[in-house]
Amino acid sequence: MQNPIIAPSILSADFANLQRDVEMINSSKADWFHVDIMDGVFVPNISFGFPVIKAIKKHATKLLDVHLMIVQPERYIKEFKDAGADILSVHYEACTHLHRTIYAIKENGMKAGIAINPHTPVMLLKEVIKDIDLVCLMGVNPGYGGQKFIENTYSKCADLKNMILAQNSSCLIEVDGGVNEITAQKLLHSGADVLVAGNYVFSSKDPVSTIASLNNLSAHTVNA
Ligand code: DX5
Numbered sequence: 001m002q003n004p005i006i007a008p009s010i011l012s013a014d015f016a017n018l019q020r021d022v023e024m025i026n027s028s029k030a031d032w033f034h035v036d037i038m039d040g041v042f043v044p045n046i047s048f049g050f051p052v053i054k055a056i057k058k059h060a061t062k063l064l065d066v067h068l069m070i071v072q073p074e075r076y077i078k079e080f081k082d083a084g085a086d087i088l089s090v091h092y093e094a095c096t097h098l099h100r101t102i103y104a105i106k107e108n109g110m111k112a113g114i115a116i117n118p119h120t121p122v123m124l125l126k127e128v129i130k131d132i133d134l135v136c137l138m139g140v141n142p143g144y145g146g147q148k149f150i151e152n153t154y155s156k157c158a159d160l161k162n163m164i165l166a167q168n169s170s171c172l173i174e175v176d177g178g179v180n181e182i183t184a185q186k187l188l189h190s191g192a193d194v195l196v197a198g199n200y201v202f203s204s205k206d207p208v209s210t211i212a213s214l215n216n217l218s219a220h221t222v223n224a
């Protein structure tokens with residue numbers, strides 16, 4: 001089994017030193033940049049938009065994993081591609097025509113992901129699990145970094161893994177929110193492939209080694 005994919009969340013970066021933090025991630029063992037877009041409607045918070053994504057893209061040497069916490073995400077698919085998104089995730093709860101939106105993301109040359117809130121059962125993804133590249137399982141209610149992990153995410157992760165295996169899907173499981181070394185280890189046991197970490201990475205004394213220790217977890221867990 002491979003090491004987990006680590007995606008530090010830019011939401012917890014120092015925006016006055018964004019280039020420095022982007023270069024820190026470039027130099028680390030992180031695989032992706034996790035980029036959170038919040039509209040103040042789907043979630044109570046507002047983060048940032050296209051100019052900031054473009055600025056990150058200019059310096060990033062790794063994939064941009066863009067997580068849209070916005071209503072009507074289908075209105076902006078091409079704009080996110082043009083801004084630099086490589087993977088684009090929309091929320092299940094924000095899409096009426098989810099299947100159409102998934103294919104619009106793919107037609108625009110990006111990997112397609114679906115994010116689900118803590119209250120949304122994974123079973124609702126059954127009809128689209130073979131069409132998507134990623135499920136972003138929220139470990140917290142979306143809107144803010146640094147929140148406490150919701151424990152039933154472990155069983156959701158295991159249920160989702162079973163669904164993926166049963167349908168022979170190549171979809172990855174990403175967990176977003178409340179990830180630290182302890183929750184990460186249990187999530188890897190439950191079938192997670194991608195760990196998003198914001199507060200845990202950026203509030204640590206040495207973010208590069210914190211990223212490395214998350215990346216190294218599978219060697220002692222999944223391989224065990
Ligand atoms: C929450 C965001 C997360 C957030 C994770 O709404 O989608 O990506 O940055 O933050 P932590 O790791 O601090 O819980």
Ligand code: ZN
Pocket residue numbers: 009034035036067176196
């Ligand atoms: Zn996110």
